[in-house]
Amino acid sequence: MRILEELRGEGLIEADAHGVRPGPTVAEQLAFAWPVEGPVGEAEVLAAADRLSPEIAGARARIGVVGGRAWQASFYPNPTLDVESENLRPGNGDFGVSQSTIGLSQPIIVSDRRDAAIASGLAYVSAERLELEATRRRVHGAIRRELREVAYLREAIERHEVLRDIAERTLEIASARFEVRAAPESETIRARVEYNSLGIAIDRLRGDLAVSAERLAAHLGGRGVPLARVVVAPVPRHWSLPPLEELAASVRSTHPAVLAALARVEGAQREVDLERAHRYPDVTARIGVGVDHLDDRGFIEAGVEVPLPILNANEGNILAARFSVIERRERLNAVTSELLGRLGEAYRRWESAAGRLAAFEENVLNDAQRAYDQAKDGYEAGSLAFLDLLDAQRTLTEASIAQVELLRVVSHSLADIHEVVDEPFNHLNATGDAP
Secondary structure (H helix, E strand, C coil): CHHHHHHHHCCCEEEECCEEEECCCHHHHCCCCCCCCCCECHHHHHHHHHHHCHHHHHHHHHHHHHHHHHHHHCCCCCCEEEEEEEEECCCCCCCCEEEEEEEEEEEECCCCHHHHHHHHHHHHHHHHHHHHHHHHHHHHHHHHHHHHHHHHHHHHHHHHHHHHHHHHHHHHHHHHHHHCCCCCHHHHHHHHHHHHHHHHHHHHHHHHHHHHHHHHHHHCCCCCCCHHHECCCCCCCCEECCCHHHHHHHHHHHCHHHHHHHHHHHHHHHHHHHHHHCCCCCEEEEEEEEEECCCCEEEEEEEEECCCCCCCCCHHHHHHHHHHHHHHHHHHHHHHHHHHHHHHHHHHHHHHHHHHHHHHHHHHHHHHHHHHHHHHHHHHHCCCCHHHHHHHHHHHHHHHHHHHHHHHHHHHHHHHHHHHCCHHHHCCEECCCCC
16 A cells, blocks of 8 residues: 555655564664764754654654554455354254354445545545644754754853953952052942852853753753754844745645644544445355255355444434534634744744844944943043943943843744744845844
């Protein structure tokens, strides 16, 4: 049957003289190891997920489950062999009856039950293949998001270290002025608090980076990721995305989860046909040969057994199957709505954050840096108070961290959009850094 060839081609089954059995797992087929040296990019991590992710492996196995059922639906009923020896002893002096028979019975499918069962099974195989792709997209999306988080954390750590260097210079200035009795000790204490606070923030960010490594490992079946060698593309800043309505139309027509739900609707419709076919039970034909021991003469017997669907016409199962179609259609609507909701939310987050980021970088960050430089020069010259310098430093710190946070929202939003709508990311128009 074609389904067997397809399953064999996908590496899900293997056959030999002992029959058909599940093929080796992906992990067994491909011994996986990270490169010994050199960078590990996003593509390598996603390829590792295809081999190691339990979610993807489970989705692949479900294809085998429904494929096996579709194959089973193609078989005809087995014949029955019966052997009988009959010996009736009379009680009135007659000779009685003594005979032996051997017969063969074969159920005959008189409806389109087999065709309907095969059609239903193949529809569900198609659904599970699409569900595998949806699972891959979901796992890949989670990994991309985590890689964007790694990029954010690295950028945040680097930015905090720069700010800590600035705070250290401020502390040195305050300490030098305190030593010559040009400033009170409180200025030194405040500067030290700012410096130590940034150090604590760096430690927290490094801890978050370790957490991200654990999350990535969870998507890879527990296989650790060499995070120090993982190269994440720069955080994208200014992208030109297609309109939301265009992306939503793409979701409705091409997303594998939507197509899988649609295939399950088709499978449910085929199940209605299957239950209707069950209204007409199989006819059983029997032929046998025997020997009458009274005269040792042979005989042939034949017969047909026809069940009469008078009391049970399978109406209950037909009704249940029709409701199953309704349920699958509503599930299709639910899947589509959930994806469109996620897309709309991510798109609006990206739209808002990208606009704020552009304005922030143009109007706020440069001014904060210039204000700090002027305050530092003024404080060293004695024309500005220490509080003015500290306020300028805090403003620069807040502005720098806010920029990184906006970059985080932009990159996470793009990762979320990419998970829902894959195709437009092949031709995005970048006006800033490429992801």
